Amino acid sequence: MSVETRLSQTRFILPGEVPDRESAEGWTTWRLTRHSFVPAPRISRAVYASKSKRDQAIHDLHRRATHANLPLLDTPMSLAVSDLMQSRLLNNALKKKPTTRPGIMINGGGNQGKTETAAEAAAAFEDLWLGLEAFVDVPELPGARDLRATIAYVQTPVTATPKSTCQAILDFFGTSGHNMTLTQLVRQVRASLRDHRTRVLILDDITRLRMHRKDDQDTLDLIRALMSMRVTLVLIGVGIPDSGLLSGGWQNPKTGQWEFPEPGHQDWKDEAATQTARRFDLVDLRPFSYDTADNIASFVDHLTGLENELRLFNARDGMLTGGGMPEYIYRRTGGVVGLIERLIEDGASLAMDTGIEEITEELLDSVIIRTQHPKRDRAAGEEGDVPPALPAKKAVQARRARNTVFDDKGIPEITAARK
Ligand SMILES: Nc1ncnc2c1ncn2[C@@H]1O[C@H](COP(=O)(O)OP(=O)(O)OP(=O)(O)O)[C@@H](O)[C@H]1O
Numbered sequence: 001m002s003v004e005t006r007l008s009q010t011r012f013i014l015p016g017e018v019p020d021r022e023s024a025e026g027w028t029t030w031r032l033t034r035h036s037f038v039p040a041p042r043i044s045r046a047v048y049a050s051k052s053k054r055d056q057a058i059h060d061l062h063r064r065a066t067h068a069n070l071p072l073l074d075t076p077m078s079l080a081v082s083d084l085m086q087s088r089l090l091n092n093a094l095k096k097k098p099t100t101r102p103g104i105m106i107n108g109g110g111n112q113g114k115t116e117t118a119a120e121a122a123a124a125f126e127d128l129w130l131g132l133e134a135f136v137d138v139p140e141l142p143g144a145r146d147l148r149a150t151i152a153y154v155q156t157p158v159t160a161t162p163k164s165t166c167q168a169i170l171d172f173f174g175t176s177g178h179n180m181t182l183t184q185l186v187r188q189v190r191a192s193l194r195d196h197r198t199r200v201l202i203l204d205d206i207t208r209l210r211m212h213r214k215d216d217q218d219t220l221d222l223i224r225a226l227m228s229m230r231v232t233l234v235l236i237g238v239g240i241p242d243s244g245l246l247s248g249g250w251q252n253p254k255t256g257q258w259e260f261p262e263p264g265h266q267d268w269k270d271e272a273a274t275q276t277a278r279r280f281d282l283v284d285l286r287p288f289s290y291d292t293a294d295n296i297a298s299f300v301d302h303l304t305g306l307e308n309e310l311r312l313f314n315a316r317d318g319m320l321t322g323g324g325m326p327e328y329i330y331r332r333t334g335g336v337v338g339l340i341e342r343l344i345e346d347g348a349s350l351a352m353d354t355g356i357e358e359i360t361e362e363l364l365d366s367v368i369i370r371t372q373h374p375k376r377d378r379a380a381g382e383e384g385d386v387p388p389a390l391p392a393k394k395a396v397q398a399r400r401a402r403n404t405v406f407d408d409k410g411i412p413e414i415t416a417a418r419k
């Protein structure tokens with residue numbers, strides 16, 4: 001293999017700058033590159049052994065990158081959310097009338113895939129929508145530049161207030177709201193969404209807006225105002241029903257949808273949109289369950305999907321799905337997709353570090369699931385709870401005093417280094 005080929009290969013494997021989805025440019029970069037990672041080829045140990053040391057190192061790097069970039073897999077829970085999003089986003093975007101567009105609230109515990117599921121569904125909608133626009137040749141908006149941001153993805157700031165939330169929305173578009181009053185900010189948000197032809201506004205981690213402060217009413221009014229901005233509003237959060245965000249709303253028993261009154265602030269109303277109920281579907285993204293045969297089958301399907309992504313030389317068919325493994329993984333993760341991903345990714349990396357090259361219960365016993373993420377707000381419940389590291393049966397055994405002189409200390413030492 002030539003040096004050039006090797007170089008381009010490593011460049012391809014090592015991530016460049018990770019796109020920041022919280023700006024219009026970053027979102028577009030992410031959308032266009034989100035499926036571009038190519039996993040390491042599957043090669044036998046014999047082929048690996050025939051490679052030069054250097055090519056082996058590159059292949060190992062590629063395997064590690066593959067384990068670090070496990071793809072999103074369809075789960076029955078994520079499909080329910082993305083199907084609803086896809087149809088709602090398209091129907092709303094096709095509406096010509098100035099009525100408000102029913103929104104979506106996605107509720108679930110930490111690490112359950114809310115952000116990634118919603119971002120993927122929104123990006124897929126945007127791909128479709130831009131394709132349609134190109135097809136019908138939508139005229140440019142009057143003005144010097146045609147700025148288009150079909151999706152605006154905004155993370156609610158950690159100590160969110162109505163003003164900082166508006167500012168975060170403006171930040172996505174690179175617009176300043178410096179020194180503006182709340183009323184001016186709301187007006188600027190409305191103008192930015194219109195100028196960028198935004199169809200969908202995603203407010204992630206909305207439950208960071210704690211509803212026990214004196215500006216509660218402003219917060220509720222802001223959400224009502226955003227609901228009437230002719231975009232589909234997607235609100236994502238942990239524990240939405242208990243957050244106070246639904247206060248003042250009522251659930252229509254026929255449709256199951258939540259309906260909300262107009263904003264109290266006279267200045268924030270959209271004249272054209274009054275008279276129309278602000279409606280929302282509230283959907284839950286749940287973890288896998290392990291109670292019925294169907295639910296267990298879905299969980300095992302997910303594990304099969306992950307197993308197919310692993311590149312370990314001693315991997316056997318059924319490595320994650322055979323014997324007591326599904327039950328073990330469920331016990332470790334509570335069926336939460338984000339924790340399953342952590343456990344398997346770290347397990348794969350340990351399998352390579354130790355040369356064991358397969359995933360076993362013993363190996364996973366020494367993986368500690370860590371979920372701390374700089375962008376997560378633990379206080380808002382975004383980390384979720386990680387089940388105890390050792391399953392109940394093994395924890396009991398471990399507590400018993402015993403002679404450990406002959407124990408193999410190989411794996412624990414490596415785990416200690418990973419802490
Ligand atoms: N369907 C899926 N298949 C495989 N992995 C998934 C899936 N959904 C999410 N994940 C992985 O789980 C992890 C957590 O997902 P995500 O950040 O979307 O969770 P979240 O519910 O938004 O969490 P938080 O409340 O902490 O923001 C991510 O690393 C993601 O890649």
Ligand SMILES: [Mg+2]
Nearest residue numbers: 114115116204
């Ligand atoms: Mg999230």
